[in-house]
Amino acid sequence: MTDVEIRNEPKDSDWVRITSTDGFSYLVRRKVANVSGTMRNMLDTTSNYAEAVTKTCPAVNRHSRGIIAEKLVEYMCFKAHYETVGPKEDIPVSDYMERVPPEIVLELLLAADYQEM
Amino acid sequence: MYSDAEPSGRRVPTLVQLCQRVAGVNVDCINSLGDELRYDLVKPILERCSTDQLLRLEHASPHLQKDTPEIWRDLCFRKYPSEVERHAVEAVQEPESWKDHYFMLKEAEAKRIEEVGSRLRSQRMEAEERKKEREVKLTDRVPEPKRQRSGGWGGNLQPKTLFQKTRTEASKLQKTIYNSRIIPPMPGARNYRVLPERPSAALPPVPSNQTSRVTVNTVVHRRPLLVSTPSPTTLSSLSRPTPPPLSTSSSSHSLSPPMTSPIASRPPSTISFQSKSPLLPSSASSTVLHESRPFKSPKPMKKDPMSSLFVPKHRAHSQRPV
Numbered sequence: 176m177t178d179v180e181i182r183n184e185p186k187d188s189d190w191v192r193i194t195s196t197d198g199f200s201y202l203v204r205r206k207v208a209n210v211s212g213t214m215r216n217m218l219d220t221t222s223n224y225a226e227a228v229t230k231t232c233p234a235v236n237r238h239s240r241g242i243i244a245e246k247l248v249e250y251m252c253f254k255a256h257y258e259t260v261g262p263k264e265d266i267p268v269s270d271y272m273e274r275v276p277p278e279i280v281l282e283l284l285l286a287a288d289y290q291e292m
Numbered sequence: 293m294y295s296d297a298e299p300s301g302r303r304v305p306t307l308v309q310l311c312q313r314v315a316g317v318n319v320d321c322i323n324s325l326g327d328e329l330r331y332d333l334v335k336p337i338l339e340r341c342s343t344d345q346l347l348r349l350e351h352a353s354p355h356l357q358k359d360t361p362e363i364w365r366d367l368c369f370r371k372y373p374s375e376v377e378r379h380a381v382e383a384v385q386e387p388e389s390w391k392d393h394y395f396m397l398k399e400a401e402a403k404r405i406e407e408v409g410s411r412l413r414s415q416r417m418e419a420e421e422r423k424k425e426r427e428v429k430l431t432d433r434v435p436e437p438k439r440q441r442s443g444g445w446g447g448n449l450q451p452k453t454l455f456q457k458t459r460t461e462a463s464k465l466q467k468t469i470y471n472s473r474i475i476p477p478m479p480g481a482r483n484y485r486v487l488p489e490r491p492s493a494a495l496p497p498v499p500s501n502q503t504s505r506v507t508v509n510t511v512v513h514r515r516p517l518l519v520s521t522p523s524p525t526t527l528s529s530l531s532r533p534t535p536p537p538l539s540t541s542s543s544s545h546s547l548s549p550p551m552t553s554p555i556a557s558r559p560p561s562t563i564s565f566q567s568k569s570p571l572l573p574s575s576a577s578s579t580v581l582h583e584s585r586p587f588k589s590p591k592p593m594k595k596d597p598m599s600s601l602f603v604p605k606h607r608a609h610s611q612r613p614v
Contacts, residue, residue, distance in 0.1 A: 247307070250307045250310070253304070254304045254307075257304050258304060266304055268304070268305060268310070271310065272310060272313065272314050275310070275311070275314050277314060277315070277317075277318040277321050277322075278321075280311050280314045280315045280318070281311075281315060281322070281325065281326065281329065283307070283311050284308060284311035284312065284315065284329065284333060284334075285328055285329060285333075287306070287307035287308045287310075287311055288308055288330075288333055290307075292306060292307040292308065
């Protein structure tokens with residue numbers, strides 16, 4: 176929907192855009208976006224999805240508010256970061272949990288399920 | 293369920309799991325699960341609900357109801373553990389609706405509690421009533437007059453004349469006041485003689501268990517005859533050897549001179565007493581012949597008759613030292 180950067184070969188350091196229906200968009204690295212199974216598939220350049228070409232993908236197939244997209248992205252970053260961390264470090268899951276307001280948790284659950292996250 | 297890239301030695305929980313956790317914590321904030329969430333997504337949330345919440349959520353999202361019986365079943369077992377045993381042992385057929393079963397169990401329990409409560413209440417009331425009956429109550433009635441003293445049981449045939457009445461009264465008085473207590477001789481008790489002894493009578497028998505310092509020797513006591521009838525010549529020959537030791541002993545012992553003190557059981561003592569008088573004129577009347585054994589005065593023979601009033605009947609009530 177908006178301008179994109181076109182690269183021939185996708186690299187993990189590429190930026191991709193994640194959009195929401197109410198106009199918000201988030202730029203994240205490809206690596207981060209790949210946390211979500213759905214997004215990974217969408218952005219896969221071997222397929223011919225439009226999203227892959229444009230390197231944008233909506234957060235949810237139907238309506239999804241910006242806040243949901245934001246939480247999704249937040250999770251993706253969280254996970255991507257702690258995936259690589261050594262076994263000695265504790266993963267502060269409760270921190271993330273505190274940042275999820277209960278008011279959106281059900282929508283988030285739905286979106287997460289959709290995104291296979 | 294989560295992305296294939298597994299971190300080295302650590303698992304970041306999936307967003308789905310995290311959401312379920314957060315929602316489970318805030319279950320009471322959730323009003324409805326909506327239409328879109330599948331049962332398997334919300335199952336962990338429902339498992340954490342209470343019965344009221346479960347009812348509410350079911351009502352809001354009817355599409356979940358076909359899947360909830362297992363949750364109701366778990367609720368039943370959690371709340372009424374006896375049901376678990378019942379179903380395990382008897383192999384009872386599964387109820388049609390676990391939800392209805394649950395409510396049935398709940399009602400049964402409430403009824404049971406109500407029964408027990410009412411029973412306790414009635415028992416308590418009864419106890420209080422009984423207690424109240426025993427309390428002191430205020431009343432206007434006068435208590436019943438005392439029954440006549442066993443009189444007129446058979447019915448007085450004739451009313452008593454005044455003379456007869458005074459006679460009966462007097463006899464009653466006599467019994468209670470003027471009768472001194474007669475002490476019956478108890479077996480094994482000491483025999484106390486309380487009346488004064490006549491001089492010629494024998495001395496009272498001494499109790500053998502007496503441990504006092506008084507050593508009483510039963511002696512035959514004859515009053516010294518201060519009559520000079522016996523011939524002094526014969527007697528003086530008898531008594532001559534005796535006086536010197538006697539005099540010393542007698543002078544060393546000074547006694548109060550009751551004539552009833554025991555003296556040595558020697559008949560010649562009386563005579564020597566008599567003969568002593570010219571020898572020791574000063575102490576003639578006062579000294580009493582005795583043996584050289586130390587002794588103390590015995591119990592006085594004459595006893596106060598009034599003291600008999602206070603001698604207890606039974607030895608156990610006596611306060612005398614044993």
